[in-house]
Amino acid sequence: MATLLEVVDLATYYATPGATIRAVDGVSFTLAEGEVLGIVGESGCGKSTLGRTVLRLVEPTGGSIRFLGEDITKLDRRAMVRRRRNMQVVFQDPFGSLNPRHRVGEIVVEPLEVHGIGDARSRAARVSELLVLVGLPPDAAGRYPHEFSGGQRQRIAIARALVLEPKLLIADEPVSALDVSIQSQIINLLAELRVRLGLAMLFISHDLSVIRHVSDRIAVMYLGRIVEIASTAEIFDRPTHPYTQALLSAVPHTDPARRRERILLSGEMPDPAKPPSGCAFHTRCRHAMPRCSNERPALAQRPIEGGSREVACYLY
Amino acid sequence: MTTAAPAAATTILPPRRLIARTLGAPGAVAGSIILAVLVFGAIFAPLLSPFDPNATRVCPRLAAPSFTHFFGCDLFGRDIFSRILYGARLSLAVGLLTVAISLVAGTIFGMVIAFLGGRVDRIGVRLLDVMLGFPAIVLAILIVAVLGVGAFNAALAVGISGIPRIARVIRSATLTLVGREFVESARAVGASQTRILRRHLLPNLLPIVIVLGSLDLGGAILSTATLSFLGLGAQPPTSEWGAMLSAGREFMRYAPWTMIFPGLALFLAVMSVNLVGDRLSHVLDPRASGHG
Amino acid sequence: MAEAPLLAVESLSVAMGVTPVLEDVSFRIAPGETLGLVGESGCGKSVTALSIMRLLPNPPGRIIGGRILFDGTDMLSLDIGALRAIRGDRIGMIFQEPMTSLNPVYTIGDQIGESLIFHRGMNGRTARSETAKLLDLVGIPAARNQLDRYPHELSGGQRQRVMIAIALACRPRLLIADEPTTALDVTVQAQILDLIGRLRHELGMAVLLITHDLGVVAEFCDRVAVMYAGRIVEEAPAAQLFKQPRHRYTEALLHTMPAANPPGRKLPSISGTVPAPADRGEGCIFAPRCGFAIPRCANELPPLTEPPHRLRCWNPA
Numbered sequence: 001m002a003t004l005l006e007v008v009d010l011a012t013y014y015a016t017p018g019a020t021i022r023a024v025d026g027v028s029f030t031l032a033e034g035e036v037l038g039i040v041g042e043s044g045c046g047k048s049t050l051g052r053t054v055l056r057l058v059e060p061t062g063g064s065i066r067f068l069g070e071d072i073t074k075l076d077r078r079a080m081v082r083r084r085r086n087m088q089v090v091f092q093d094p095f096g097s098l099n100p101r102h103r104v105g106e107i108v109v110e111p112l113e114v115h116g117i118g119d120a121r122s123r124a125a126r127v128s129e130l131l132v133l134v135g136l137p138p139d140a141a142g143r144y145p146h147e148f149s150g151g152q153r154q155r156i157a158i159a160r161a162l163v164l165e166p167k168l169l170i171a172d173e174p175v176s177a178l179d180v181s182i183q184s185q186i187i188n189l190l191a192e193l194r195v196r197l198g199l200a201m202l203f204i205s206h207d208l209s210v211i212r213h214v215s216d217r218i219a220v221m222y223l224g225r226i227v228e229i230a231s232t233a234e235i236f237d238r239p240t241h242p243y244t245q246a247l248l249s250a251v252p253h254t255d256p257a258r259r260r261e262r263i264l265l266s267g268e269m270p271d272p273a274k275p276p277s278g279c280a281f282h283t284r285c286r287h288a289m290p291r292c293s294n295e296r297p298a299l300a301q302r303p304i305e306g307g308s309r310e311v312a313c314y315l316y
Numbered sequence: 317m318t319t320a321a322p323a324a325a326t327t328i329l330p331p332r333r334l335i336a337r338t339l340g341a342p343g344a345v346a347g348s349i350i351l352a353v354l355v356f357g358a359i360f361a362p363l364l365s366p367f368d369p370n371a372t373r374v375c376p377r378l379a380a381p382s383f384t385h386f387f388g389c390d391l392f393g394r395d396i397f398s399r400i401l402y403g404a405r406l407s408l409a410v411g412l413l414t415v416a417i418s419l420v421a422g423t424i425f426g427m428v429i430a431f432l433g434g435r436v437d438r439i440g441v442r443l444l445d446v447m448l449g450f451p452a453i454v455l456a457i458l459i460v461a462v463l464g465v466g467a468f469n470a471a472l473a474v475g476i477s478g479i480p481r482i483a484r485v486i487r488s489a490t491l492t493l494v495g496r497e498f499v500e501s502a503r504a505v506g507a508s509q510t511r512i513l514r515r516h517l518l519p520n521l522l523p524i525v526i527v528l529g530s531l532d533l534g535g536a537i538l539s540t541a542t543l544s545f546l547g548l549g550a551q552p553p554t555s556e557w558g559a560m561l562s563a564g565r566e567f568m569r570y571a572p573w574t575m576i577f578p579g580l581a582l583f584l585a586v587m588s589v590n591l592v593g594d595r596l597s598h599v600l601d602p603r604a605s606g607h608g
Numbered sequence: 609m610a611e612a613p614l615l616a617v618e619s620l621s622v623a624m625g626v627t628p629v630l631e632d633v634s635f636r637i638a639p640g641e642t643l644g645l646v647g648e649s650g651c652g653k654s655v656t657a658l659s660i661m662r663l664l665p666n667p668p669g670r671i672i673g674g675r676i677l678f679d680g681t682d683m684l685s686l687d688i689g690a691l692r693a694i695r696g697d698r699i700g701m702i703f704q705e706p707m708t709s710l711n712p713v714y715t716i717g718d719q720i721g722e723s724l725i726f727h728r729g730m731n732g733r734t735a736r737s738e739t740a741k742l743l744d745l746v747g748i749p750a751a752r753n754q755l756d757r758y759p760h761e762l763s764g765g766q767r768q769r770v771m772i773a774i775a776l777a778c779r780p781r782l783l784i785a786d787e788p789t790t791a792l793d794v795t796v797q798a799q800i801l802d803l804i805g806r807l808r809h810e811l812g813m814a815v816l817l818i819t820h821d822l823g824v825v826a827e828f829c830d831r832v833a834v835m836y837a838g839r840i841v842e843e844a845p846a847a848q849l850f851k852q853p854r855h856r857y858t859e860a861l862l863h864t865m866p867a868a869n870p871p872g873r874k875l876p877s878i879s880g881t882v883p884a885p886a887d888r889g890e891g892c893i894f895a896p897r898c899g900f901a902i903p904r905c906a907n908e909l910p911p912l913t914e915p916p917h918r919l920r921c922w923n924p925a
Contacts, residue, residue: 042793057500084506097497101519110515111505149881160505179648180820184864184875191874206793209867213875232871250798252823253867254850259827264802265795268763 004167004200005031005054010063012046012053019273023049025224026063028299033167036194036201038215038232040208040247044269045221047204051170054202055089056080067168085115088161092173094153098145104131104156105141111164130159134189151182155189162193170202175210187214208251212236220244223272223280226299228311240304240311242285279313287315337599338592347591350584358404365398369555378571388573390563396573399555400581406556407585410471410549411537415529417475418536422482423525427517429483430490431509441487447480453539460548467540467556470549474539482528489524493517523600530593534586541582557582613677614639614814615660615782620674622652622659625667627885629655631838633674634912639781642808642815644829644846646822648861650882651835653818657786660816661701662691679781697727700775700813702768704787709771710759716743716770717755723777742773747803765796772803779811786818801828822865826850834858837882837893843918854917854924857894892922900925 012024023046031037039047052058054065056072064071072083088111091097098107108127112118118126128138134155145153154174161169171190175183191214193199205211211218212232219229220241228241239245242263249260265284270276276283282292291314301308302316309316339345357364366384367374373393374385381388387396429440447455452474459473493499494517502512541558543549550556552563557578564574613636622630630652637643645653658664660676662683676683678699686694695701703709711719720742721735730738739755746769748754759767768788775783785804789797805828808815817829825832826846833843834855842855853859862868863876880897883889892898895905902923912920 042795052500055504057503081506081508084504089501089504091497091501093497097501099498099502099516099520102515110502110507114506114508114511151881157501160501164505180822180861181648181864181878182881184866184877187866188875188877191872208794209865213866213869213871215871246795250794251867252797252801252821252827254822254826254862254865255868256826256847258867262798262802264798268765268796269793 001032001034003030004033004035004068005202006064006066007054008064008066010050010053010065011061012049012058013061016273021272022224022275023272024053024060025275027221027224027226028063029219029226029229031168031200031202034194034198034200035217036203036215038211038218039202039204039221040206040211040218041221042206042247042269044223044272046224046272047206047221048172050221051089051172051202051204055084055087055170057089081114085111085164086166087168087170088164088166089170089172090154090157090161090174092176094150094157094177095145097157098153098160100145102145103141104136104143104145104148107145107156108141108159108163111160115164117164126163127159130163133162133193134159135185149182150178151185154178154186158186158189158193162197162199165197166199168200168202170204172204173206174203176205176207183210190214208248220247223269223275225280225312227281227313228309229299230309230311234309238304240309240316241281241313242287242315243281246284289314334599338595340599341595343591344595347588347595350588351592354404354581354585354588355408357401358408361398361401361405365395365401367395367398369394369398369402370553371395378567378574380571381573387577388571390560390574391567396560396577399560400557400577402555403557403560403578403581404585406467406550406554407537407541407582410467410540411533411585411589413468413471414475414478414536414540415533417472418478418482418532419525419529421476422479423486423518423521425479426483426486427490427513427521430487431494431513431517433494437487440483444480444483444487447477448484450477452477453542456539456543457546457548460543465548465551467544467550467554470540470543474536474543477539478532478536482532485524485528486521489521490517493520527593527597527600530589530596533593534589537589538582538586557585612680613637614641614679615816616675616677617656617660618675618677620656620659620676621672622655622664623670623672624885628672628888629838629885630659632912633835633838633840635833635840635843637782637814637816640808640812640814641831642817642829644825644832645816645818645835646820646825646832647835648820648882650837652838653835654786656835657701657784657816657818660784661695661699662686663695693727696723696775696780697778698780699782699784700778700780701784702771702775702786702788704790710767712759715756715758716762716773720770720773720777723774727778739773739777742777743770745776745807746770746773747799748773764792765799768792768796768800769803772800772807776807776811776813780813782814782816783808784816784818787820788817789824790819790821797824804828822850822862823867834861837888838885839893839920840912840918841894841920843912843915845916848917852925854919855894855921856898856900856923856925859925860899892920 008028010024010027014021014023027050039050041047049058053060060073065073067083105127108130109123112123112126127141131138131140136152136155175186178186194201203211203214215232217231218235219226222243228244239248246263246265249263253259267284270283278293278296282288297312297314299310299312301310304316339348374395375389375393377391377393379385379389385395387400390396429437455477456473459476460469463469463472499512499516502516540549544556544558545562550559560578561575567574615637618634620630620633621628633656635643645656647653659671671684717736717739720739724730724735724738743754748766748769789800792800819825829846832846832849833840836857842858853862860878864878866875869875878897883893891906891908892910895901900923904922910920910922912918
């Protein structure tokens with residue numbers, strides 16, 4: 001399938017008093033049309049900043065973002081606004097991402113108004129269509145967000161994101177704030193819409209079982225970098241990076257058969273303002289070699305037993 | 317850090333319920349009644365006042381209160397009751413104008429610098445700090461000195477001197493709103509800066525603006541009266557409470573009514589406005605809702 | 609259970625104002641045992657924990673019925689002085705958000721030591737050396753240097769370790785852990801659960817673990833009680849409950865988990881939402897959302913059966 005998004009060596013640094021935080025530090029990946037790429041990692045790994053940078057809600061410090069063949073990092077504000085028709089976002093917090101003083105109808109119609117699409121009547125029709133599509137009653141348009149539950153509010157946010165028929169949806173922890181039984185409804189909805197609308201998605205989450213369920217491929221991030229990227233089956237059947245292995249082993253399962261031998265990491269993720277030299281993971285890695293603290297392994301196709309894997313580790 | 321920003325979670329109350337909730341405390345009921353009487357008197361002053369407020373010699377100079385002249389008469393033989401009714405018009409109007417000036421300018425200023433951030437914000441905050449460094453009334457006197465005396469200029473002066481305080485509160489409230497995801501979400505759909513300011517930030521700031529306005533109105537009435545008292549506001553023969561107080565102070569000993577009634581009017585106006593304002597801020601503050 | 613229970617909650621009912629939020633909640637924890645209390649938000653699991661400690665904000669919270677027996681003492685009959693002597697001494701508690709549970713203006717050494725001085729009557733110096741030992745115990749390295757640090761200087765995982773040190777300072781017989789790892793990353797969660805598990809064995813304490821995470825409960829607890837809308841609907845040994853859930857709610861909840869389904873497949877979901885406390889009907893509260901409801905379910909509240917596999921269902925799996 002055709003490439004929709006190509007991110008090359010993307011970097012986003014934040015200047016704070018006294019330090020520069022390298023939230024995203026040289027990330028490259030591609031996303032095909034209609035594909036779902038899961039971005040997984042723990043807090044502070046830069047996955048949310050990555051999503052926002054791809055949308056240019058946060059300005060990149062370096063690197064390029066090619067969307068539909070065009071480098072969007074150089075576009076001025078007005079040109080960028082036009083591209084936003086094709087790339088939308090759903091955030092984690094369904095209570096913070098909807099303006100509490102707007103009715104649901106106003107929230108969903110706003111993208112159409114901003115882009116000057118249709119007249120009042122066709123917009124209203126489109127809004128009802130979207131509300132039905134995401135499983136809300138059409139009369140929801142006249143009510144305020146606070147009248148809805150968390151799951152329903154996430155449906156409203158999805159309707160708003162899809163009203164422009166984007167080609168790319170960035171879903172930033174879309175189900176993390178929801179209860180288990182509501183999570184499955186929203187995951188199903190996203191999966192269904194993906195097929196129906198041919199959506200490509202960057203699905204950002206810390207929850208490995210959710211990521212596994214929705215993604216075609218998975219990128220594992222640690223301290224601003226991708227350490228391993230492969231198909232979902234490959235990652236789960238055979239994690240190769242020591243961090244991926246530890247991450248997978250830490251997930252508690254209800255089914256004893258699914259449990260992996262736990263690899264307890266020592267310490268916690270280092271401060272992104274003072275990343276370790278060499279491989280950022282070497283301070284917690286049980287396989288660390290002298291080389292790991294001096295040189296940084298590049299993310300590249302490396303031979304593994306019976307094949308190859310795109311992984312950033314000197315073990316391979 | 318976010319104490320000055322109740323907007324983030326203010327509940328949305330329809331106007332009727334807002335009024336019902338506001339009147340849910342005895343102080344607010346008393347305040348509303350007094351305020352209603354004053355507003356009624358101000359609006360219908362021409363019908364209610366028994367005499368022309370500026371007509372001299374309608375009664376003996378400094379005559380004591382009587383059945384024809386409820387509040388007595390001043391040095392020029394003018395009926396004090398009529399002058400207080402007309403004074404209510406001026407005091408309330410000037411008070412509202414003053415607050416409107418502070419609110420509109422302060423809100424726009426605070427909202428815009430917080431939204432644009434970076435250097436604009438830093439310079440804006442410096443500017444506010446410099447303005448806040450002057451005592452408000454000194455600043456107001458300075459402005460009147462430049463613009464000249466008069467009721468309107470007094471309103472302008474007090475209004476301008478109130479801007480920095482409003483702007484500070486609105487700025488910090490805006491900062492917490494800007495960090496909320498719905499603002500980012502508006503950006504993500506391609507909304508312009510002005511659209512975000514107008515459609516997303518302003519409606520969420522309105523409850524704070526209303527509260528600030530209602531809390532400031534009393535002070536504004538008092539400050540403009542002070543300027544008039546000092547001879548910098550409304551000029552004779554305009555009937556204005558502050559000016560009346562000033563004119564009466566020479567006769568305080570033997571014609572106390574020349575000061576008592578304008579002073580009482582001023583006191584009641586300020587107190588009633590404050591009582592209602594306090595209650596309104598309590599009702600609109602989400603941390604207080606549920607117990608109101 | 610042959611052994612006398614350490615904690616016995618009997619028919620506990622709690623109301624918020626006039627709305628009942630907990631109804632007829634009963635469970636027991638034996639000395640050294642770990643019981644998991646699971647359910648979705650609003651099911652009443654945290655209210656249960658706060659009620660045991662008598663920490664429920666009143667008003668609006670009010671215990672309207674039942675008994676809470678800790679080591680034979682009726683917690684509901686104790687005065688505030690006697691309660692304080694138990695809290696933090698024989699029952700320790702840790703909460704979800706370690707940042708807000710720690711006082712930002714005191715050093716962690718002071719906060720851990722406070723409990724030792726209050727409950728054990730130690731002087732400052734002995735409390736300090738004991739505190740250093742506790743920090744070692746919870747895996748904060750170079751403990752003595754850490755005593756004088758403030759909460760904001762620590763990471764989330766370290767703060768939770770400090771909370772655990774405070775809870776364990778007096779070697780309690782029961783630890784109540786309310787969502788102790790929910791705010792933490794999965795690798796840090798693994799560290800903290802491992803720590804609590806080890807300390808449990810070393811100190812022989814019982815644990816009441818409250819969480820929404822079924823996986824955590826499955827791996828950590830001896831027994832599990834599932835709550836739904838203010839009631840316990842099922843309780844069984846963990847392995848048995850997760851292998852063969854019998855209540856239809858437990859079953860449905862396990863089936864909706866992404867991990868229980870092949871990737872990409874449509875997830876089973878539970879229709880509708882949890883009813884508000886005021887809208888709980890006569891019969892089984894889950895009946896309106898249940899795929900296996902029979903006529904009886906809507907009208908008659910099923911009773912909770914006896915151990916070892918307790919169940920509140922008319923038509924179990």
